[in-house]
Structure formats: structure tokens, C-alpha cells
Amino acid sequence: MFKNIKEIFTGAWSILVGMFITFKWMLKRPVTIQYPKQPTRPSPVHKGRIRFVIFPATGTHDCIACLKCQNICPSDCFEIKGDKPAEGGKKRPNFFTYNFSNCSLCSLCIEACPTKTLEHSPEFNLASENKDDYFYNFLNDVEERKKKVDATVNR
Amino acid sequence: MYGMKIDNHPKLDRLLLPEYSNFHPLRKGFKFEGDSVDDMNRTWEIEREADQKVSSTVLEHHRRDYFVNMGPQHPSTHGVLRLLLHMDGETILEIDPVIGYAHRADEKMGENGNYMQFYPYPSRVDYLAGMIYNWGYVGTVERAIGIEITERAQYIRVIVSELQRLASHLMWYGAFLMDVGSFTPFLYCFQDREEILDMFEMCDGSRLTYNYFRFGGQERDLSPEMLDRARKFIPMMKSHLKDYEKLVQKNIIFRKRTEGVGVITKDMAIQYGVTGASLRASGFAYDVRKSEPYGIYNQFEWDVPTATTGDAYGRFAVRVQEMWQSLRILEQALTRIPEGPYNNPAAPKRFKPNPGEFYFCVESPRGEMGIYLISDGTENPYRIKMRTPCYSNLQVIKDVGRKNFLADVVCILGSLDIVVPDVDR
Ligand code: SF4
Ligand code: SF4
Numbered sequence: 001m002f003k004n005i006k007e008i009f010t011g012a013w014s015i016l017v018g019m020f021i022t023f024k025w026m027l028k029r030p031v032t033i034q035y036p037k038q039p040t041r042p043s044p045v046h047k048g049r050i051r052f053v054i055f056p057a058t059g060t061h062d063c064i065a066c067l068k069c070q071n072i073c074p075s076d077c078f079e080i081k082g083d084k085p086a087e088g089g090k091k092r093p094n095f096f097t098y099n100f101s102n103c104s105l106c107s108l109c110i111e112a113c114p115t116k117t118l119e120h121s122p123e124f125n126l127a128s129e130n131k132d133d134y135f136y137n138f139l140n141d142v143e144e145r146k147k148k149v150d151a152t153v154n155r
Numbered sequence: 156m157y158g159m160k161i162d163n164h165p166k167l168d169r170l171l172l173p174e175y176s177n178f179h180p181l182r183k184g185f186k187f188e189g190d191s192v193d194d195m196n197r198t199w200e201i202e203r204e205a206d207q208k209v210s211s212t213v214l215e216h217h218r219r220d221y222f223v224n225m226g227p228q229h230p231s232t233h234g235v236l237r238l239l240l241h242m243d244g245e246t247i248l249e250i251d252p253v254i255g256y257a258h259r260a261d262e263k264m265g266e267n268g269n270y271m272q273f274y275p276y277p278s279r280v281d282y283l284a285g286m287i288y289n290w291g292y293v294g295t296v297e298r299a300i301g302i303e304i305t306e307r308a309q310y311i312r313v314i315v316s317e318l319q320r321l322a323s324h325l326m327w328y329g330a331f332l333m334d335v336g337s338f339t340p341f342l343y344c345f346q347d348r349e350e351i352l353d354m355f356e357m358c359d360g361s362r363l364t365y366n367y368f369r370f371g372g373q374e375r376d377l378s379p380e381m382l383d384r385a386r387k388f389i390p391m392m393k394s395h396l397k398d399y400e401k402l403v404q405k406n407i408i409f410r411k412r413t414e415g416v417g418v419i420t421k422d423m424a425i426q427y428g429v430t431g432a433s434l435r436a437s438g439f440a441y442d443v444r445k446s447e448p449y450g451i452y453n454q455f456e457w458d459v460p461t462a463t464t465g466d467a468y469g470r471f472a473v474r475v476q477e478m479w480q481s482l483r484i485l486e487q488a489l490t491r492i493p494e495g496p497y498n499n500p501a502a503p504k505r506f507k508p509n510p511g512e513f514y515f516c517v518e519s520p521r522g523e524m525g526i527y528l529i530s531d532g533t534e535n536p537y538r539i540k541m542r543t544p545c546y547s548n549l550q551v552i553k554d555v556g557r558k559n560f561l562a563d564v565v566c567i568l569g570s571l572d573i574v575v576p577d578v579d580r
Contacts, residue, residue, distance in 0.1 A: 010407060011407035011408070014407050015406070017401055017402075017405060018401070018406055021402045025343070025398075031346055031349075043353075043356045043360070045356075045358070045359070045360040046356060047359075047360035047361050072271060074264075074268055074273070074274070074275060104279075104364070104366075105275075105361060105366075106366040107360075108271060108272070108274060120360065
């Protein structure tokens, strides 16, 4: 009997202590960010989708269609075809697709690329209802990005 | 998976495969071919017949006991785990965990690529302890090819592993308290975990499934900003942990809910191969970091917390103490981290380890996680076997859950800290 009464009091006290802590936290500054209204930026090394680097010196990418990225990729994301141009010089890709829905964002392709022409993009809101949106044709993509080089996403 | 026959086994089932299948996917001769539609229809028909037989016998005999399927979409099974409960009223007679809903053939995938191509997969096996699993795999291959790891890389490994352990325990803390019926701590814990994930985003770039470890070092250095943030995080975390202790551990409802529930005895723990905090709560001070030190864990000062009760509250208390110990290791590592290269430039890109067998284990937040690797001297591993802690820890629920109430099973499952992809791999 006595034990039960004691238990009720300790129980009530523990709940009061809990309430006090909750109240203390209520007075603190909120840590949440009102996301769509309040813009956020991912960290500088954020791993977004893979894309071509646009080198300022040449104004375009530097892929030589060596297929190293295709071979290392654990998830078979790339499909690349390349030819030597008729006027000679380095091999260039004429077909380069990337399937983001398979990609595990492991950066192995970036490390394997001999010309350092792949990078993670800083985009993070890539959700889509359409599966085809995740197929990127890098050659078209690079042309489009060249047009809006100063736009926001391009670091 | 190999089609082995075991004598005197009480319940010999096909693991992860239908009972009627006649193929063995982990054998080397296995060809990747889909089931024909006829085969699948046949399997379904046989299964349906078996189900009907069970339900009709139950109906015929007017039995009082009945079967309840808990999961695979039940929120408190923490993922797609199904518990088949045989019940009499509110009391459990028999529990049968049905696994395989999150099976992705990680081990087979390892055999199909070269050593580099298995990099991203370990962190997906246990998505709450990605960094530590990365270390497990990278450590195995490093042992196989014998690479030196630089001093700074060793410290980086300890720092990210301990942060990961904290993040995982915080996640578990919130989820477990949600299981036993309190919602508020979940939000507090997520706030702290968010801080750790932000730090991981600064070093690795991903927030959940990392690929930060490389053979011989790391992918990139820890930035000074990240180290500063980690240093600021420690005192904050300490004060928060004290608050949580007052909020939760002193709370009488929580104590009544967990004390004496789901006692794992010493014998049971050894029989089932339970590891991690669940084992330490039964009174064994077994921690891979102490008993088989890997990395530079033997250079730090810390203790292995244990409890003697073996109940849900004991497991809870051990995990909370582990968070304090992690903070202790972090504090030392962050003050002592040396300058220097984060990567071993001599690490080969393509290599063929000597033929042989290699095993390397790490202490994941849930227990001993080891990778057993067989190399046949080619560029691809011959076999990668993962010893994941949750698989053994889950099996113990068969014995522990018996004669308990349904609500207690939720509490026991929460206190065992199961991650379902880790069970299924
Ligand atoms: S590895 Fe680099 S250069 Fe080679 S095909 Fe891929 S993107 Fe092009
Ligand atoms: S990040 Fe990894 S998975 Fe994605 S394309 Fe590159 S190599 Fe393939």
C-alpha cells in the first residue's frame, strides 16, 4: 500500500520533470528550416547526379570516349558510343546517355575518368513523376547548360 | 541457398526461397534465368493449397488459438519484416520471423564485379551504419592485399565511425521510444542526428548511403569546418543526453514498460550468437573494438558498458552508455588527429589478391559485423559472405517472445534494434 502511494508520487514527479524539459525546449530557437520558402544549399561536396564538367578553357567537356566510366560503374548507368572525328584528333563521343535511376552515386566513374570530365552536380531537387526524366543525354545536356552558364545551378 | 541438408534440424526450410524451388543461387553453376510463368503459378497454387489446409483445420476444430501476421507493413517492425504470431488470446505461443522482403542478393553481387565495384553496397546493407560497414569491407580487402593505412586516415576512420554509431543509436533511441509509446524524444533525437548527417554531407557528400572509404585511405580529407563542427557538437550532445536521461530514464511509465521484459539469459545469448549491445546487456563485456582491436581503437581510453539484467531496459541503458563512450572516443580523436595524407598513394587501382580466405570484423552499432572473403587470385572475389549482426539477433526473439503479450513483442523487437535489410542482405 505504502509502496503504491510512493510509486504514484515518483511517477507524477517524473512526468513533471519531463514536462519541464519539454517546456525548456519550447523556449529555444527552432532548428527547422521552412524549406520551400527559405532556400537551403547542399554542402559543396554534395553528390547529385553525374554530369559533364564544362571546362572554361575549351568551353565544353573533354570526354574521349574511353569507356572507363562505363566499365567501372557497378550499376551499368552509362551507354557510350564514340568515334574518331574525320579531321583527325582525339576520339569524341557521339552518343552518351546516363541513367540516374540506376546510379548509386558512388563516384567511382569520377575517379576512373582520365580526363576528369565527370562531376557530381549540386542539384538536389531532382524528384520526378516521370521515369524518362532520369535518362540524361549528356551531349544535349552540356549544350543546354552552356546556354545558361550564369544560371543559378551552375557553380 | 546452397542446398545443404542438415541432420536433426527441427525446422529445415529453404532460406529466402519458396519451398518448392529446386535451384541454389549461391552455387557457382547457377545460371541467371527467371522462373517460367508456369513454375511460378505452380508455386503459388501449392502455397495457396497449404494455406487453405491450415485455415480449414483451425475452423474445423474451433480452436481458441489463432495466427496473426505482424508486418510486413506494420510500423513497429522497423521495415519490411513479418512476424507470424501464433497466439492464444493476448499471449504469444510461438513467434516465427519471416524474412526476405528486403533481400537484394548483396553477396552474389559481390561475386559478379571486381573488388572496386563492391564499394557502394556494404553501406546499403545496414543503412543506419553505412560508414562502419564501409570500413568492414575496405578492411577485409586491405587485409587481403596488405596495404598500409596512413595515420590521419586511421583517425578519420575512428571519427566517422563513432559519429555513425551515435547517429544510429540516436535513431534507435527515437524509434524505440516511439514503439513503447512516447513521441517527443523521437523529434529531439532526429534533431541531433540531423547534425551528424550534415557533417557526413560535408565529408562524403551523401547523407545516408556513403562510399567514403577507399582501399588504403579515404575518398577525401575531412575539412577543417567539419572538424570544428564536430568539436562543437560534442558538448551540445552531452547536454542533450542529460536532458533525455531525465526525460526518459526517470519516467515511470517507460521503466514499467521495459523492466523485466524480454530477458535474454547468458545461455540463450551464446546459443543464438547474439552480439552487440544485446549481448552486453546480458553481462558479457564483448566488444570487437576491445577484444579484437581493429584500426587504432586500442590507443583510446574507453570502457565497455554492460548490464546484468538482460531485459529491454538493460539493453536500453547499455546503448545510452555506449553513446557516452562514443563521445569520449570522439573527444580524444578530435584533439589528437594529426596532419598528413588522408590516402595512401601507393594503393593499387586494380589488383589480384593472393588466393586465400580473409576475415575482418568491426563493431557495428548492432553487433559484430564481419566480412569473410575468399579470393581465388583473380580480379573478382570468389565469395563474399557477410556476417551481419541482426540476423542472429533477430532469431533470439523466438525464445524471448514466447509467453509474452503482444505489446511486449513490439518492445522486445525495438530493444533488439533490428534493421531489416541487414537481416536479409
Ligand atoms: S571515363 Fe571520362 S573520358 Fe572516358 S568515356 Fe567516361 S567520361 Fe569520357
Ligand atoms: S556514381 Fe557510381 S553508379 Fe553512378 S554512374 Fe558513377 S560509377 Fe555508376
